[in-house]
Amino acid sequence: MLCGRYLLEYWLSITHYPISMINRDILFSAPIAKLGDWTFDERVAEVFPDMIQRSVPGYSNIVSMIGMLAGRFVRPGSRVYDLGCSLGAATLSMRRAIDVEGCRIIAVDNSPAMVDRCRRHIDAFRAPTPVDVIEADIRDIPIENASMIVLNFTLQFLEPADRQQLLNRVYQGLNPGGAVVLSEKFSFENAQIGELLYNMHHDFKRANGYSELEISQKRSMLENVMMTDSVETHKKRLEQAGFGHAELWFQCFNFGSLVALKPEADQ
């Protein structure tokens, strides 16, 4: 199993779970007669750490480096947003890295099953930076006084028509000198490269123990709810929102992460 042990150990190191508490994702291993649309329900939340590590190439690197970015960007007395926090992996990584006073992390997700488990993860350990875990749609929450905002594989689940407006609010809610991290599954403008990276992702899933049936059933369920954009489209949206420039800081196959900075006030 490619990197499986390492990835699992990483999650355990940030959550401090005993290994017996990580449930294996076998949700789609048997044929499902009527495949509905994908939802982040109770069953997905229960296996999510195993699912995301076996499905998203580079996930553990991205999560740990979001912590490193937090150490660099989070300012005293500011807010940090984790939009679409799921079980709180990015929140935990950032909380561990923040070494300034008076900050608050706002972790938001609209899945009750994710929010319930996220609260339990966060509450299990004491740390100086408080975390509010909020059950809400990220399109509805106020964003203000932020030094860092993370969208770690969340924007892809919003209606494409709503994405620009959310990024506009992200820009407006960031303080000068703040950073946004946007991780996504990408589509590609070049068909040949797009097909190669898509196939490499499937190879990654197979190497992590998923069968052809699991891969294809999940793909059909995601079809109507996860609309991917190209890196170029993401960069254009971030620039349109007000960010002077956005850059890829991580990519593995068709998954990756962008960073964009709001200029300091006097620039």
Ligand SMILES: C[S@@+](CC[C@H](N)C(=O)[O-])C[C@H]1O[C@@H](n2cnc3c(N)ncnc32)[C@H](O)[C@@H]1O
């Ligand atoms: C792939 S998961 C994110 C993984 C997570 N950020 C991490 O680092 O482990 C996407 C999450 O976004 C949430 N989500 C999708 N659309 C949302 C919305 N409109 N408002 C709030 N949360 C949303 C889902 O419930 C799900 O938990």
Ligand SMILES: O=C(O)C(=O)C[C@]1(C(=O)O)C=C[C@@H](O)C=C1
């Ligand atoms: O594209 C896929 O096949 C995925 O599994 C991707 C993805 C994601 O990027 O969020 C989709 C749903 C799950 O949350 C885990 C991974």
